[in-house]
Amino acid sequence: MKDEILNSINIKQTKKVVIVAMTGRMLMDFVGPADVFTTASIFLQESGLNDGYDVQIASPTSNKKVTTGAGMEILCPISAIDIKSPIDTLIISNYEFREKAADPFEPFYKWLGKRTDKNTRRIASVCAGAFALAKAGLIDKRKVTTHWNLNEKLKQSYPQINVDTNLFFAKDGHIYTSGGVSSGIDMALAMVEEDFGKELAIRVARELVVYLYRPGYQSQFGSLLPSYETSGLSQKLRNWVLEHLHEILDVRRIADHLNMSTRNFTRVFHKQTGMPPAKYVEKIRVEQARKLLEDTDQSLEQIAEICGLGGLSTMRRTFLRLLMTTPSDYRRAFRTPLSDIGLDELYPLDNLNYSGAE
Incomplete structure (x- = not known):
């Protein structure tokens, strides 16, 4: 394993991963990918090869607080809008759909819109986080995915985007998008494999008791029929x-x-x-x-x-x-x-x- 990892990484470089925890009811949307990267770092540090990832959970607002749909309030160590330095991997977890007169997330969307492949190697979303990428103008004309239940909403809201919800996760250039909940783990494991090789990704998957590649086709299994008007x-x-x-x-x-x-x-x-x-x-x-x-x-x-x-x-x-x-x-x-x-x-x-x- 050691030789394979050495051939695939820059030994001296720690990769900065920022996961923005947007308001949402699924904690695993951001906790799942965080566990993948931190577990990979533990194995790399134990091997003495690399520090792996510097994983930071960030809030989208300046108060550094995130109130989840599960009733938990999380105090993040940083706010995303305060980050000025380059980021290796930026992941947006979920999205706030409620319309408000004064949207507290507007400064975040403005900050996100300035993130490009010049200052961020990979930009990704989990579940409804694709809407945040779309609002920031980062996925126009790109192939993306989201949770199958949000498929039609994303298509209607942003017709310029190529939405494919048959996938657990999609990659188009430096943009990655994933379906929902456990799909964020699939995407994070694929990123670890890209960075440090398959053997490490397999070891992380085993530690978390998940598949590296799910059996069969890599497809979501949402309803084939979208919701229609009751009078139709x-x-x-x-x-x-x-x-x-x-x-x-x-x-x-x-x-x-x-x-x-x-x-x-x-x-x-x-x-x-x-x-x-x-x-x-x-x-x-x-x-x-x-x-x-x-x-x-x-x-x-x-x-x-x-x-x-x-x-x-x-x-x-x-x-x-x-x-x-x-x-x-x-x-x-x-x-x-x-x-x-x-x-x-x-x-x-x-x-x-x-x-x-x-």
Whole structure:
């Protein structure tokens, strides 16, 4: 390990990492990456090779306080806006969405907008932190990611940005963005691997009991269907489609159910949802298949039939195209573990609703 690390670093240089803890309910958004870098530093210092990283948690405001959604108030040693020196890695954790007459974060966004690849080697975000980078004008025309639940909001707020929420984290030049919560750990481990080699990154991952690379494809698994207006056609159709998933649901049959002409229904539906009716039905089929894979012991063949996804091979191709994983791999990753630990009788799966819908 020693020779590999020596070949990949400047022995005398400690890398300054500043993690800005914005207001948010997920402490792991900033604590997770901090643990990755500090753990890497411990191993490097023990080996006598390098001091590794100088990790600093900074507030975005001058009072150095961060009030989290978890009810904790954190007093940071520094304020980001007071930093004038170069930074190796700058990570923005989360974002403040609430509109205020006098935004206390404006000085921070102004400071952030002056951070370039000339004074900061890497600029990154965790979860909603991508909105802070966008507000500061740092990710125009770049490929970025954010938490899957914020995908549409980021696209609508900043149409000049190329948003891809299929990724745990994305890199475009010196800009890095990650999905949410644990995705920040994935991104930080990738940075450690870039800086000091794979062996150190593996050692850190083992210490934190996380994957260096998650099994299967590096993809988030958010809902395939964004939220729509309750009065729209998609919401009116959802329950009916779920009741008839095992049947043939072509455009004509759906239009007849709504007492609309096929042409008018297709036009209105596409305008409201941004997708053709057939694509909407396919995504509902996959969403229901995901729920059955998570919550039941039904075979893959049974789930394919129940959800109208054809045979097993057809369902597999559809999962690969939409989720970049197979049904069997998805089940292994997300299967509800209650039965595995003998709690299925106390907590029947039929009483659980993981989707939050209906």
